[in-house]
Amino acid sequence: MKKQLKFIVNGNPYDIWIEPRLLLVQVLRDELRLTGTHRGCDSGTCCVCTVNIDGKAVKSCSVLALQANGKEVLTIEGMANGPKLHPVQEAFVDNWAFQCGFCTSGQIMASNALLKENPNPTREEVQHAMDGHLCRCTGYNMINEAIRDAAGRLQAQKSEEKAK
Amino acid sequence: MKNIIFDFEYLAPKTLEEALTMLSQYNEEERKVIAGGQSLLILMRQKLITPQYLIDIKGLSDLEYIKFDKKEGLKIGALTIHRAVELSPIIQKEFSVLSEMEQNLSNVETRNWGTIGGDIAHADPCGDPAVVLIALNARLKLNGPSGERTMDAEDFTVDFFETALQPGELLTEIQVPVLPPNTGVKFTKYNQISGDLGLASVAMSITLDKDKKTCSDVRIALGGVAPAPIRAKKAEDILKGKKISDALLAEAGQAASEEASPTTDIQATDEYRRELVKVLVKRVGVEALARAKKA
Amino acid sequence: MSEYSIIGKPTRNVDGPAKVSGEAIYTFDMVLPNMLYGKLLRSPYPHAKIISIDTSEAEKLQGVKAVITGKDTPGGKYGLWRRFPELCDQTALAMDKVRFIGDPVAAVAAVTAEIAERALDLINVEYEILPAVFEPLEAIKDDAPLLHDDISNNINITRHVEWGDVDEAFKNSDYVREDRFIYGSQATASTEVHNSLASYDKGTGRLTVWSSTQSPYYLQLGLADALKMREGDIRVIKPHVGGGFGGKNSTMPDSVNAALLSMKTGMPVKIVYNREEEFTCTEHRTAMNLAVKMGFKKDGTIMAKEFKLITDGGAYTALGPTALYLTGTYATFPYNIPSYRYDGVRTYNNKMWSTSVRSFGATEAQYATEIQLDRAAHDLGISPIEIRRKNAMTPGYEAPGQYKVGSCGLLECIDKVEKRIKEKWTDLSKDEGVGFTTFAYMCGGIFNWIDTPYAFSGAMIKVNIDGTVDLFTQASDIGQGTNTVNVMICAEELGIGIEDIRLHPADTATTPVDLGAWASRETMMNGNAVKDAARNVKEKLIEIARMKLGENIVYDLEAKNKRIYLAIRPERGFSYYDIVKDAIKLNDGEPIIGVGHYTPHRKGMVSPAWAFGSMAVRVKVDREIGHVEVKDVIVAHDCGQPINPLGVRGQVEGSVHLGLGWGLCEEQPTDNGMVLNPSFADYKIIRTRDMPQIELHEVLTHEPEGPFGAKESAEGAVGPTAPAIANAIFHITGAEFSSNTLKPEKVWRAIREAEEKAKKPAKR
Numbered sequence A: 001m002k003k004q005l006k007f008i009v010n011g012n013p014y015d016i017w018i019e020p021r022l023l024l025v026q027v028l029r030d031e032l033r034l035t036g037t038h039r040g041c042d043s044g045t046c047c048v049c050t051v052n053i054d055g056k057a058v059k060s061c062s063v064l065a066l067q068a069n070g071k072e073v074l075t076i077e078g079m080a081n082g083p084k085l086h087p088v089q090e091a092f093v094d095n096w097a098f099q100c101g102f103c104t105s106g107q108i109m110a111s112n113a114l115l116k117e118n119p120n121p122t123r124e125e126v127q128h129a130m131d132g133h134l135c136r137c138t139g140y141n142m143i144n145e146a147i148r149d150a151a152g153r154l155q156a157q158k159s160e161e162k163a164k
Numbered sequence B: 001m002k003n004i005i006f007d008f009e010y011l012a013p014k015t016l017e018e019a020l021t022m023l024s025q026y027n028e029e030e031r032k033v034i035a036g037g038q039s040l041l042i043l044m045r046q047k048l049i050t051p052q053y054l055i056d057i058k059g060l061s062d063l064e065y066i067k068f069d070k071k072e073g074l075k076i077g078a079l080t081i082h083r084a085v086e087l088s089p090i091i092q093k094e095f096s097v098l099s100e101m102e103q104n105l106s107n108v109e110t111r112n113w114g115t116i117g118g119d120i121a122h123a124d125p126c127g128d129p130a131v132v133l134i135a136l137n138a139r140l141k142l143n144g145p146s147g148e149r150t151m152d153a154e155d156f157t158v159d160f161f162e163t164a165l166q167p168g169e170l171l172t173e174i175q176v177p178v179l180p181p182n183t184g185v186k187f188t189k190y191n192q193i194s195g196d197l198g199l200a201s202v203a204m205s206i207t208l209d210k211d212k213k214t215c216s217d218v219r220i221a222l223g224g225v226a227p228a229p230i231r232a233k234k235a236e237d238i239l240k241g242k243k244i245s246d247a248l249l250a251e252a253g254q255a256a257s258e259e260a261s262p263t264t265d266i267q268a269t270d271e272y273r274r275e276l277v278k279v280l281v282k283r284v285g286v287e288a289l290a291r292a293k294k295a
Numbered sequence C: 001m002s003e004y005s006i007i008g009k010p011t012r013n014v015d016g017p018a019k020v021s022g023e024a025i026y027t028f029d030m031v032l033p034n035m036l037y038g039k040l041l042r043s044p045y046p047h048a049k050i051i052s053i054d055t056s057e058a059e060k061l062q063g064v065k066a067v068i069t070g071k072d073t074p075g076g077k078y079g080l081w082r083r084f085p086e087l088c089d090q091t092a093l094a095m096d097k098v099r100f101i102g103d104p105v106a107a108v109a110a111v112t113a114e115i116a117e118r119a120l121d122l123i124n125v126e127y128e129i130l131p132a133v134f135e136p137l138e139a140i141k142d143d144a145p146l147l148h149d150d151i152s153n154n155i156n157i158t159r160h161v162e163w164g165d166v167d168e169a170f171k172n173s174d175y176v177r178e179d180r181f182i183y184g185s186q187a188t189a190s191t192e193v194h195n196s197l198a199s200y201d202k203g204t205g206r207l208t209v210w211s212s213t214q215s216p217y218y219l220q221l222g223l224a225d226a227l228k229m230r231e232g233d234i235r236v237i238k239p240h241v242g243g244g245f246g247g248k249n250s251t252m253p254d255s256v257n258a259a260l261l262s263m264k265t266g267m268p269v270k271i272v273y274n275r276e277e278e279f280t281c282t283e284h285r286t287a288m289n290l291a292v293k294m295g296f297k298k299d300g301t302i303m304a305k306e307f308k309l310i311t312d313g314g315a316y317t318a319l320g321p322t323a324l325y326l327t328g329t330y331a332t333f334p335y336n337i338p339s340y341r342y343d344g345v346r347t348y349n350n351k352m353w354s355t356s357v358r359s360f361g362a363t364e365a366q367y368a369t370e371i372q373l374d375r376a377a378h379d380l381g382i383s384p385i386e387i388r389r390k391n392a393m394t395p396g397y398e399a400p401g402q403y404k405v406g407s408c409g410l411l412e413c414i415d416k417v418e419k420r421i422k423e424k425w426t427d428l429s430k431d432e433g434v435g436f437t438t439f440a441y442m443c444g445g446i447f448n449w450i451d452t453p454y455a456f457s458g459a460m461i462k463v464n465i466d467g468t469v470d471l472f473t474q475a476s477d478i479g480q481g482t483n484t485v486n487v488m489i490c491a492e493e494l495g496i497g498i499e500d501i502r503l504h505p506a507d508t509a510t511t512p513v514d515l516g517a518w519a520s521r522e523t524m525m526n527g528n529a530v531k532d533a534a535r536n537v538k539e540k541l542i543e544i545a546r547m548k549l550g551e552n553i554v555y556d557l558e559a560k561n562k563r564i565y566l567a568i569r570p571e572r573g574f575s576y577y578d579i580v581k582d583a584i585k586l587n588d589g590e591p592i593i594g595v596g597h598y599t600p601h602r603k604g605m606v607s608p609a610w611a612f613g614s615m616a617v618r619v620k621v622d623r624e625i626g627h628v629e630v631k632d633v634i635v636a637h638d639c640g641q642p643i644n645p646l647g648v649r650g651q652v653e654g655s656v657h658l659g660l661g662w663g664l665c666e667e668q669p670t671d672n673g674m675v676l677n678p679s680f681a682d683y684k685i686i687r688t689r690d691m692p693q694i695e696l697h698e699v700l701t702h703e704p705e706g707p708f709g710a711k712e713s714a715e716g717a718v719g720p721t722a723p724a725i726a727n728a729i730f731h732i733t734g735a736e737f738s739s740n741t742l743k744p745e746k747v748w749r750a751i752r753e754a755e756e757k758a759k760k761p762a763k764r
Ligand SMILES: Cc1cc2nc3c(=O)[nH]c(=O)nc-3n(C[C@H](O)[C@H](O)[C@H](O)COP(=O)(O)OP(=O)(O)OC[C@H]3O[C@@H](n4cnc5c(N)ncnc54)[C@H](O)[C@@H]3O)c2cc1C
Pocket: A043, A044, A045, B032, B033, B034, B035, B036, B037, B038, B039, B040, B041, B078, B079, B082, B104, B105, B106, B107, B110, B113, B114, B115, B116, B117, B118, B119, B120, B121, B122, B126, B127, B128, B129, B165, B169, B170, B171, B172, B195, B196, B197, B198
């Protein structure tokens, strides 16, 4: 029997009826066609599917969609401001922080949550916060550098906004 | 990719009472409780668990709390997420070992959604919270059809993925008594990959006499080396009432490794896991002792 | 310093904005109207005869649109070694028997993936279980069960290479040692699983397939063979691909069966593997047993080498023979080996077949070589660096009848790393040690086992009236950055900007053939083809410019910085954009098209060029529990002229990560043919906390064969990583290893053994 799911995704309210067995990642990808969130495993062990729920990094494959009822979900599609990439996204491009790009959405969403909690993380802090993320391509170091670069950009952006 | 391919009815109680009523309406085989689902959903995707009714207790906000009181000690609601335990200032101050344990439990993503109660109830012999809680002499509160009861954390897990929960019961609260004076607690787990489930883990709580020399009490808990987390009582006896030295800790490590009953799997042999216990008990002991001296 | 305006400059990935915004589309993300979901029923037995298959119940399930078994297929045999029909041993579905746990037996298409999966449970297969064999040394025995009726002793293919007088050289050696090694396999573990979407047009009889592949061309050929169709009637499109690492070269059952189901239903069909299928039923690194003998002079000079190899091939051929050939070749790199004898055998057995994983052949051969060298150096009283320097290959080196080395910066790499170790690692504790290794890697393969009549790479360019350029190439960007490299090469050659070029990659219907992304071939081979096509266009433009300038033919013209001008008087010239307009208008409006291609000539049998390098790791060992921490890595790498330094660094970082995995924690244990750890929970991959930083030094050389002097950078650094670690542990603890995957327990045991040995008085 279908159940009602009311939640906000990337700022847009949704009110849909879904099968209770659906995982959040299925609803995002298959129902809302937000395919930027990928899936890498069947065991909750790669974090490729990471999104933000109420600002926190969560694996969308390990959450029943109905558990997101009443919550605010942010996916990779909600990061950019129109055509303008988010500073984290910019930093990922400038630092060659992806290769195949399949894990990248998850990496960026986790970085986004991390930088909200810790605006100026050290290399070790980034390593600790990003440890669940499997990347088969990059060897992680360039991602770590991108995240710290993004931290700088976000801070610069903030002080710019303040100055205004 | 694997999804859940069977249908079930989804029930989301708002209060503990409602949840307990729902639990009593269906029998054990038909229903399952989901908290954070970090472990359960994987099993459902593998068709290892196929409930007809899924009772979602994640929304029970009345079971999401961390309270501390100098007399009563620490109380953690079962639905508190791992990350809240990790970041709680009062836990960092009074029971830093819990926060340290959480820092290496899986990853931020798991900790942001998974609950400490779910972890204990899941009863994975490699689960971390149970091991630390046993060393901390914690008790668990269970609520069920016949009311409320408490039990020692030590007695909760009875076998691989099996607990002392009676049909219709929920784990509702974790109670940790105030640490006695001059007590130091340390936990460590080892795996080749950081943050991974431990091949073996050790938690030790050492309480020293007033003179801060003799060990008046000690609790040693081992994880991942038996069907359930266990206490290494022989090892404790070696330390109790003595002035702890490196040699004595090595002896305790040897005893603990004999108390363990690990199995061999693709990750490691039983022999190696015993060796880990031996070494980790020694290392954890050194640090717990240092903490006790500083406490 | 550089004469280039684009080559050699750190350049953003052309796919970057799409990949960081979730807009890049992978096959995994694709859905077509009326699309069906396919699933494969796989064998639960390692070896069994199929007696009967009853699909009637599955067909009755509501939502199921088609169920097929081997009988419903054209039965075409396929494989990558197409030059040898007997090595094309795969079929879409099992015809009469299954040969490994996971061999596909039937395929279902349904309106949802869930229904397709439920339908699998309703298919009834009756098997007659046959005796099975799992280990190479068992498989070649006379009484072993045979996998393929006409292949005796399960010998898939053999290889012999020899030069010099090996026996004589061993006789003249002062020191000879023989070591044995045994390796397990390694999963490719791309984050995007294998998946394909096929759409058959009944009206035209043409098929379109989108697939997560490393080589659209190989897939096109594989499908043509399997489906008994003309390759031109099959269009393969490679969208963005979430990693390949060698596991996506072969035509796999997902593509063939999606195609068959689409042909049967007339609707598009998509098959997506799950992670368990990915671990158990896709290609992995070849497990093998090695026996290696080396002879030295007292001063460490290598006199001779003998190498015997038997590889664990699994049920089918695929790219396995290439692994066998390459291991035998790489066993001679990067050293001067005056006499060499290699005998390799690839065996069939009842497991998933093995083939190529990033740096295949090299990783396996180098582990043995580099460990053996350190043991020899230890016994001979020479330093590990000296023994390597003494034997290092130099430019122009030639292995008789096998391969030729062009540029080679190996000695410079050794010097660089040695210098950095001395400067940087001055504070080693007693539990820390250094391992030093060298490496070489190919820049694409030469031997034409796929049997293509085409050049190995091609490219096409169309120049539009406004000067924008459409670049068509089949090169497969699977994350390594080939798209960016090709655009950079095109821009440099034409003297225009990256923003002027629109790339149309990897669609067999619109791009000339390229063999795909393997053996680090794209920069060398496709890069050359793109450069050739751009040169072709440039010549046309220069002709117009020359005409307008009215200069004599002796004056060279150049295209650079969006201008075309006289080389000796740069101020005399025109804007590139104006010349393009003139060229089209003056030529009756004929479009400007350039074509280019590349095939290696007279470069031996293996590769047109070789990259070199050396590596050092700083390792800390916890002797009590055997934990190994890799604290720091230094790499010096001669990749010729780096095209994009950002991309080069990315490739080296990723290579080291994969090498660490093979060396320390990745393995695929099996029990009676069943993979025991088919998930990311049990298959251990290094995450960011355990990843060391890497100090990378580019040693510049100019490779005459490469585009702008470029060579490989995508795989070389995998191989030296694991032996460097093993060597470091050896130096600190005396522990010796004869296998990879140095899990803590293995290290702990080896240290205990070394301690025991040290206690006993030496025999010699
Ligand atoms: C990749 C990964 C790595 C992990 N690594 C670790 C690790 O290193 N250490 C570690 O300790 N754990 C680890 N875990 C386990 C995980 O952290 C816990 O199992 C998880 O937090 C369980 O909590 P949950 O709320 O998600 O429980 P769920 O998955 O919802 O439930 C787990 C089980 O407990 C039952 N249950 C839940 N709550 C209650 C309750 N209040 N009363 C009665 N029964 C209940 C459920 O019915 C179910 O059987 C890992 C998990 C993953 C996916």
